[in-house]
Each structure stands twice: as structure tokens, then as C-alpha cells.
Amino acid sequence: MVAAAYRELAAAAEASVSLLPEPDREMEVSGRVPAGASREDRIRALERAATEIRRRSIQTVGAVGAGHIGGEFSIIDALTALYLSEMNISPEQVEAADPERDRLVLSKGHAANALYTVLVAGGYVPAKSLRTFLQPESLLNGHPAKTKIKAVEASTGPLGHGLPIAAGMAMSAKLDGSPRRTFVLLGDGEMQEGSNWEAIMFAAHQRLGGLVAVLDRNRLQQGARVEDTNSLEPMPEKMRAFGWEVIEVDGHNFGELLDAFAATPAPSGKPTMIIAHTDKGTPVSYMRDNVAWHHKVPSAEQVEIALQELDAILEETN
Ligand SMILES: Cc1ncc(C[n+]2csc(CCOP(=O)(O)OP(=O)(O)O)c2C)c(N)n1
């Protein structure tokens, strides 16, 4: 079933006067991994989907000449695992505003294009909309807008707001006696915002077990290393001292991501932080762990190199 919100986005893309050039090929829209898939098949399907998403995302950023490709690539695996496998959510639930759906708040809103492309893979947003990214009148802004896209749960962009918003959503679930989970994706540089620490204390005090923060620990913020700017470490110990469960994973390993998400909500009733150790720009050789790729735009040649590297991964997972 194609939801009304989807049709609205498709019509807006159709009506757009300035569409970005077409990608080299349309992205495979895989949808959710089938419920009965084996763990091995699930992991392979997610790896393929995430690679398709990176392929499409870099072409959008290259075409429009703006975006945050490094910080998009570091979270695409976590977002893919959540939307295509772990979250209790579907386009129909979003359309019906089903109160029992799981929610995700992209607190690091500058990575909007990663979210949009994952939403395309999940069937929440039509593929053609990606060609309107950052264009006049587009619904796909540089930062996600709840008022424009139904699958976007909160408008974000100013860092330090997503966790307080998600804590409120988790509090509401608790008051409803609902098992629904609220995920919030945070940047590590973003943790320097004081508002996060207020929300961290509140969530522990209220025992918001349905709140799951995913920390994109790519060690880089805008223009510098996090540890050289305002150190976070020892982050796991800090979070435990604040009353949270902490799980550390390789944020590019789907097996570890699936296990971590499956461990939530924690039996202790505490909120959980999943510290996902990631690399900005991964897996593209010239971007990975390179601070320049926060906001830098790849040239046509660089897009081509990235596509070749991503296609080599697709061949491996075939
Ligand atoms: C309150 C606020 N200050 C500054 C910015 C500008 N800004 C956008 S992204 C970014 C860096 C964030 O670093 P991190 O959270 O590590 O995200 P990553 O770059 O790794 O994606 C900054 C400073 C902002 N969006 N909001």
C-alpha cells in the first residue's frame, strides 16, 4: 500500500521545477528485511542496502554541491539496521500515526541526506524526492523538518536538542505504559552541548528504559578531533555513573548493531546508550577518518571513485 504521505512527496517531486540530475541508476528499494530471514541473510541484506544508500547519497551531495557526507556515511549502517530491521515501524504505521510505533530522532540533523536515503530504501519517501534535495520549495531540506515529511519525528539541526526531545517522547511512552522505544542518534561533538547532560540526568531519574541513544563516536566534529576540542572520555564510565546502561559496538558491524538493538529495552529499566565506534566517511578511501570531509563536496571524479569502491563491496556481498 502506498501511503498518502508518500504520494504527497511524489507529487511534490513531480511538480518541482528544478530537479537534480538522475543518478547513474535508481537505488534498489529493498524495504524491510523479511521477518523470517536467517541472521546471516539479514546481515548480508543490510550490508547491501547500506552500500546502495551510500551510493545514492554521495550522488545527491555531488549533484547539489552541498551536504555533510562524512557524518552521513558514519551513521548509515546504524540507520539502515534500525529502519530496515530493528524498529517496530512501517510506512503504514507512520501514515496512521500509530502511537505504538518506535520513533527515531536524528539529533545530528546535518546528516539529513542519510536519513532521507534510508527512508527511500524503507519505502517511506519516493526515490525521485532525492532529486529535489535542497532545491527551492523542496520538502527535503538540509536539516529534517517534521512539518514536511511525516516519517521525520522531530525537526532537528541545532545540536543538543534531539536527546531532550527524545527523552520527552520516552517519558510519554512510560506514562502510556507502552513498550515502544525512542531512538535518538547523536554526534560525539554534539555531546559538548550542555542540554544533553540535563536530559541524561532526567532520563536516568525517570528510569526511561524505552530511551535508546546511539552515539556516533566517529571522533571528529566540524574541523577538529573531539578529544582535542573538548574531551568526552571516559564516555562509557560517565554514562554508567549517570545511571545508564552502556553497550559499545563497532558501528559498521551489523551483527554487533543487531545484538545491541535487541538488548533494548534493558531489563534493568535504565535508559541505554549504544556507543557506536564509527569512522567519518567510511568506507571511501579518501574520506575515511579525514576531518576535511565534514562539509566538503566531492568532485565528479571523486564521486566516480567512491562509486567504484562501493560497487566493489556490492560485488563481494552478491
Ligand atoms: C548548536 C549548534 N552549533 C553548531 C552547529 C554547526 N555544526 C553542524 S555539525 C557540527 C559538528 C558536529 O560534530 P558531531 O556531533 O561530531 O557530528 P559529525 O560531524 O561527526 O557528524 C557543527 C558544529 C549546529 N548545527 N548547532
Ligand SMILES: [Mg+2]
Ligand atoms: Mg562526530
